[in-house]
Structure formats: structure tokens, C-alpha cells
Amino acid sequence: MDIATCQLITKFLLAVWSLVSAAEWAANLALFRPDGLLSWDVLKLRRRLSRPEGTHTVLYSHRAFLAVISGRALAGAALLAPSANAWDFACAGFIFASCLYVSRRSVFGSDGSDQMGMVISLGVAIMSAGIAFGDRNLAFVGVFAIAGQATLAYFVAGAAKLVSPTWRGGHAMARVMSTRTFGHPLAARIAAGKPRLSHVLCWFVIVTEMLFPLVFIVPPTVAIVALACYAIFHFANAYFMGLNAFVWPFLATYPSVMLMNATVRSVLGWQ
Amino acid sequence: MSLAATLLCGFVVMWLMVTAFSHIPPFQFWVSRFDQFHLIPRWNFFAPNPGDKDYHLVVRHRCLDGRLTEWQNVPLYVPRPKLACLWHPQKRAAKVLNDAVQSIRFLYRHEGVSDSGLPFSLPYLLLLRTVCRLAPPADDATELQFAIIESTGHDETRALTCAFLSSYHRR
Numbered sequence: 001m002d003i004a005t006c007q008l009i010t011k012f013l014l015a016v017w018s019l020v021s022a023a024e025w026a027a028n029l030a031l032f033r034p035d036g037l038l039s040w041d042v043l044k045l046r047r048r049l050s051r052p053e054g055t056h057t058v059l060y061s062h063r064a065f066l067a068v069i070s071g072r073a074l075a076g077a078a079l080l081a082p083s084a085n086a087w088d089f090a091c092a093g094f095i096f097a098s099c100l101y102v103s104r105r106s107v108f109g110s111d112g113s114d115q116m117g118m119v120i121s122l123g124v125a126i127m128s129a130g131i132a133f134g135d136r137n138l139a140f141v142g143v144f145a146i147a148g149q150a151t152l153a154y155f156v157a158g159a160a161k162l163v164s165p166t167w168r169g170g171h172a173m174a175r176v177m178s179t180r181t182f183g184h185p186l187a188a189r190i191a192a193g194k195p196r197l198s199h200v201l202c203w204f205v206i207v208t209e210m211l212f213p214l215v216f217i218v219p220p221t222v223a224i225v226a227l228a229c230y231a232i233f234h235f236a237n238a239y240f241m242g243l244n245a246f247v248w249p250f251l252a253t254y255p256s257v258m259l260m261n262a263t264v265r266s267v268l269g270w271q
Numbered sequence: 272m273s274l275a276a277t278l279l280c281g282f283v284v285m286w287l288m289v290t291a292f293s294h295i296p297p298f299q300f301w302v303s304r305f306d307q308f309h310l311i312p313r314w315n316f317f318a319p320n321p322g323d324k325d326y327h328l329v330v331r332h333r334c335l336d337g338r339l340t341e342w343q344n345v346p347l348y349v350p351r352p353k354l355a356c357l358w359h360p361q362k363r364a365a366k367v368l369n370d371a372v373q374s375i376r377f378l379y380r381h382e383g384v385s386d387s388g389l390p391f392s393l394p395y396l397l398l399l400r401t402v403c404r405l406a407p408p409a410d411d412a413t414e415l416q417f418a419i420i421e422s423t424g425h426d427e428t429r430a431l432t433c434a435f436l437s438s439y440h441r442r
Contacts, residue, residue, distance in 0.1 A: 020358075023358075023360075024358070024359070024360040024363065025360075025363070027360035028360055028363045028364065031363065031364060031367065035400075035404050037347065037364065037367055037368075037397060037401050038367060038397070039397070039400060041400075042393065042396045042397050042400055043393065043397075045393065045396065046393050100308040100309075100310065103308055103309040104307065104308050104309075106367075107393070108366070108367045108370035108371055108374070108394070108397070109363045109364075109366045109367040109370060110309070110366075111362075111366060112312075112313075112314070112316055115309070115312035115313070115314075116312070118309075118310075118312070119312065126279060129275075130276070133275075135273050135275070135276055137272045137273060137276040137280075138273060138275055138276040138279065140276075141276055141279045141280045141283055144280070144283055145283040145286070145287075148283065148287040149287065149290065149312065152287065152290055152291055152312075152314055153312070153314040154314075156291075156294050156314040156315055157314050157315060157316045157317075157318065159294075160294070160314075160315035160316075160318035160319055161317075161318040161319070163318075163319055164318050164319035164320065164321075166319070166320065166321060166323075167318060167319070167321070172317070172318075172321040172323075175321055175323035175423070176317060176321045176322060176323055178323070178423050178424050178425065179322065179323060179324060179325045179423055180325045180350060180351065180422075180425060181322065181325050181326075181351075181362075181365050181369065182317075182322050183425070185425040188424075188425055235356075238355075238356040238357075239356045242351050242355035242356070242359050242362055243362075244355060244356050244357055244358065244359045245359075
């Protein structure tokens with residue numbers, strides 16, 4: 001895979017995530033109204049904003065939030081164009097800025113999909129700038145950023161579970177599945193009825209997440225199969241846990257991971 | 272390698288290193304203190320403590336004669352829809368409540384905020400404002416009190432426990 005193809009696939013997946021996340025935030029606009037759960041009238045009191053300025057009130061109003069989210073959706077729609085173009089940098093850059101804005105404005109309610117969306121948008125912006133200016137090294141920095149954060153995401157998630165007695169003891173899966181927020185009645189019944197299976201699944205998640213860095217050195221065919229398994233893991237999370245927005249940004253890291261696989265194996269003289 | 276590529280490469284290496292270090296407890300505090308735009312991702316999904324509770328916000332009122340009303344649920348979000356794997360905006364409100372509860376716990380356990388100091392904290396004020404808006408008071412209500420209820424399980428026999436009980440506040 002070359003960088004241009006990598007950028008094309010990544011920006012398409014970023015576009016899908018941008019459209020879905022913008023639509024979901026827009027559906028929650030009531031949270032940001034003056035009488036909402038995330039009212040700026042309260043959030044402006046936080047420590048680092050102890051001297052609120054008039055501009056903050058306008059900048060973080062629910063109307064400004066809607067404008068930023070609408071801009072994210074438009075930028076996402078523009079990224080659906082089936083070829084690399086001069087707008088890609090601006091659109092990905094805007095999505096990145098919108099991620100910082102939403103994170104700053106919402107304080108509570110963001111999740112890992114928002115973080116990975118931010119990573120992907122920054123990576124695509126750098127890749128697009130490199131392609132636009134004919135600077136292959138610059139484009140590769142974007143690939144490196146995405147692949148690096150993807151590796152940290154999986155490895156840290158696995159390591160954090162490894163130090164947890166709840167995960168090591170095999171209870172985490174059953175407990176999460178027994179909630180209405182992140183669980184599923186069928187999965188909860190299976191986990192409760194088959195504790196041994198639940199235990200094995202907990203360790204399976206820990207081990208597979210921590211083994212993610214190996215995708216950079218295994219043969220490309222093995223890496224593709226491994227990434228397909230990680231993708232199935234995200235689809236399962238979307239179905240059983242309702243984590244629909246995680247699918248797109250995490251799949252968007254895979255082209256960069258494959259490109260890094262080729263680079264690392266080439267540096268090691270393995271291909 | 273161009274100057275732009277070199278500078279950006281340096282930035283990305285620093286970003287990855289800070290991200291890695293930010294997951295080690297002694298560095299967590301400093302990173303979160305300076306990372307106002309959440310540029311440093313937190314990747315410890317559902318660990319070390321998995322999200323194993325559902326949270327519900329409930330409120331009751333104290334009336335003029337001292338009588339307490341029944342606890343009343345504050346409707347913050349609706350149950351997860353069947354097609355949540357494709358479209359699930361409801362998760363945001365649930366996550367806000369979850370984050371607010373975790374934030375109150377963090378203030379208690381790690382920042383030493385006392386019972387008298389907690390009502391001045393951000394998550395407390397957000398919840399108080401929300402119950403004031405969403406829970407219509409009895410005609411002669413003078414004060415309100417809210418609580419956060421933890422639950423687990425999918426059927427109606429699930430166990431409920433009180434995770435947090437607020438002070439009384441004048442309406």
C-alpha cells in the first residue's frame with residue numbers, strides 16, 4: 001500500500017466518523033442549552049476559567065456548538081470525495097479543531113471514539129499536507145502519528161486491564177455486561193452462566209490488546225488477518241456494548257498500521 | 272527531510288511519549304493539569320475498574336410541614352435502542368452522568384474535598400441544576416435533595432444502592 005491509498009482509505013473512514021459523531025452530538029444539543037445538563041452557565045465556573053470573559057459565553061453557547069458540529073459534518077462530507085485534493089488538509093484540520101473545541105466545551109460525556117477521531121483527523125491533515133506539497137516524509141509523519149497512537153491505544157488498554165484484579169480474576173466481562181449502559185442481556189446471561197468462559201474472554205482481551213505491537217513485524221498476510229480480528233472485536237463492542245462510534249476511527253488506523261508494517265519489515269530487512 | 276517534516280516528526284514523537292507517560296500514575300496529575308484541550312488521549316478503556324454500574328439521578332422534596340415526598344426519577348436518558356450499533360446518541364447523556372459521578376468520587380477520594388466543599392464543585396452544581404430544572408416540585412416544597420442510585424442487572428429484580436446523597440437545598 002502506498003501513502004496516497006492509505007490517505008484515501010483513512011480519510012473516508014474519518015469522514016464516516018465525522019458525520020456520525022456530528023449527528024449524534026447534534027441530537028444532544030439540548031444538553032448544551034443554558035438549562036441543559038452541560039450548561040455553560042455552570043461549566044464556565046471551573047477553576048481554569050475563574051475569570052470568564054464575554055467571548056467565552058458566545059464561543060461556548062449552544063448555538064456556537066451547533067455551528068462547530070455542523071462544520072464538522074460539512075468537512076466530513078467533503079472528505080468523502082473519492083480522490084485526494086487540496087481541500088483534504090483544510091477539512092481534516094477543521095475536524096481536528098472541532099475535536100479540541102468539543103472536548104473543551106463538553107468537559108463530561110466524551111469517550112475514546114472522540115479521542116481516536118482527534119488522532120485520525122490530525123494524522124489525515126498531516127498526510128494531506130504532505131501529499132499536497134509532494135513531501136513524502138511529511139505525509140509519512142501522519143502515518144507514524146496514527147500508527148503510534150493506535151499501538152498505544154491497544155497496548156495501554158491491555159496493560160491497564162492486566163493490573164486490574166477484576167479483569168485478571170475474570171469478573172470484568174460479566175459485570176460490564178450486566179449493566180444497561182454498556183451491557184447486553186444475552187451476553188450477561190452467558191457470562192453469568194459460564195464463568196469459566198467469562199474468565200477466558202477477560203484474559204483473551206488482555207492478551208490480544210497487549211500483543212497489538214506485533215502487527216508491525218509479522219508478515220503482511222498475518223497482519224491483515226490480525227487486524228480483521230481486531231475489527232471484529234470493535235463490531236462486537238458496537239453490538240453488545242452500544243459503542244458504535246468506536247468502529248470508524250479505530251478501523252481508520254489500520255491502513256497506517258499496514259504501511260508501518262511494510263516500513264518496519266523493510267528496515268529490518270525482512271522483505 | 273524538510274524542516275516542516277522534521278518539526279512535525281519531533282512534535283509527534285513528543286506527543287506519543289507524553290501519551291505513554293500520562294498513563295503512569297505519578298504523571299497523570301501533571302498531564303491532566305496542563306492538558307486543557309485533552310490533546311493527550313487516555314486509552315485505559317474500562318480499566319482498571321470496568322464500568323459495572325448504571326447510575327440514576329433521583330430527587331425528593333421537603334414540604335412546608337417537614338414532610339418528605341417520595342423519591343422521583345430524573346429522566347436524563349432513554350434505554351439503549353435496538354440499533355445502537357449504528358446510531359446511539361443516547362449514550363452521551365448516560366456518559367455525562369457517569370463522568371459526573373466519577374468526578375465526585377475523585378474529589379472525595381483524591382482531592383480531599385469535604386462534604387461542605389462538594390456543593391461548590393462542578394459536577395455537583397451540574398447535577399443540582401439539572402434536578403431543579405427536570406423535577407417539578409410539590410406545591411408546598413421548600414427544599415430538595417438529590418441522590419445518585421447505582422444499579423446492576425437487566426431485569427426488574429436488580430439491586431439498587433445509594434452511591435451519593437446530597438445536602439438539602441432551598442428551591
